[in-house]
Amino acid sequence: MLDEQGCPDCKRINEVLSRVGDRWSVLIIISLAQYGTLRFNELKRNLGISQRMLSLTLKELERDGLVNRTYHPTIPPKVEYNLTPLGESFRQPVAALGQWALGNLSTIDAARATYDEATGP
Known part of the structure; x- marks a missing residue:
């Protein structure tokens, strides 16, 4: 079992993964990368x-340093977002995750159907 002595940064890693691994963060990173x-x-x-x-x-x-926010004081105001260098470094892992998801959609759909059929409503 991992504890503070075995993994002193586990809580910190959890914080980071919670942010960068959530659905919307991943989709925002993919969009800005693309x-x-x-x-x-x-x-x-x-x-x-x-x-x-x-x-x-x-x-x-933005707080985690992955995205830049640029405010342009125009009428109406214009706010733009792009990836920081840290965000750019996250492109490859996110792209791999996205490709994995796309490549396995039919397999996941089949597994869900099998599960749903076996467990019923």
């Missing part, structure tokens, strides 16, 4: 995410 700089509403439209959830997730990604 399209570069995006405005708030472009991200919202592309992802089908609520305004509140997008705002909260972007703030956390």
Whole structure:
């Protein structure tokens, strides 16, 4: 069993993985990696995410140093987001995760159907 002595940074690792491994963070990173700089509403439209959830997730990604937020004082105000160098370094692991998910969709669908059939409603 891992404890503070065996893994003094396990709690910290959990914090990081909780942030970068959640659904919306991964999808935001993928979108910014694919399209570069995006405005708030472009991200919202592309992802089908609520305004509140997008705002909260972007703030956390910015706090963790993965995303840059650039405010342009125009009328109406313009806010753009892009990946920081740390965020760029996260592209490859996220891309691998996304490719794995895409490559295994039919297998996962079949496993779910088998499970649902065996366990019933």
